[in-house]
Amino acid sequence: VLAVFPATRDGSAAGSSAREAALALQARLEASVDRRLEWGQPLAAIDVALHFGSVHYGNVGAPDRLDFTVIGQAVNTAARIEGLCSMLGEPVLASEEFVRREGGAWDDRGAHDVKGVPQLRVFRPARFS
Secondary structure, three states, X not given: OOOOOOOOOOOHHHHHHHHHHHHHHHHHHHHXXXXXXXXXXOOOOOOEEEOOOOOEEEEEEEOOEEEEXXXXXXXXXXXXXXHHHHHHOOOEEEEHHHHHHHOOXXXXXXXXXXXXXXXXXEEEEHHHO
């Protein structure tokens, strides 16, 4: 699932909304663990990648099959960040660009070389410390 939060010039309001959505999602998942185990259901695990950047969006395809999509380098970077979540054992990670604009409390998880984005520095919300 890809969520897009439209931003003003500085992006702080969109960043705060995205951060709060990610933290609320993780809190709800954590709250459901006991119930899911009791009911014999598999546990749900969702990784969240937060990034700030320009994208293009709209319907793409042929007249008989149109898909709404979002494309651009920012989408690719978000996908690379999501891939780092499992590797680093973090349910929520954000790019340096996102953290700079959002301004909340974050813990640095280092720079990582990923396809198309060398030295991608990522951060986790301080809440997960």
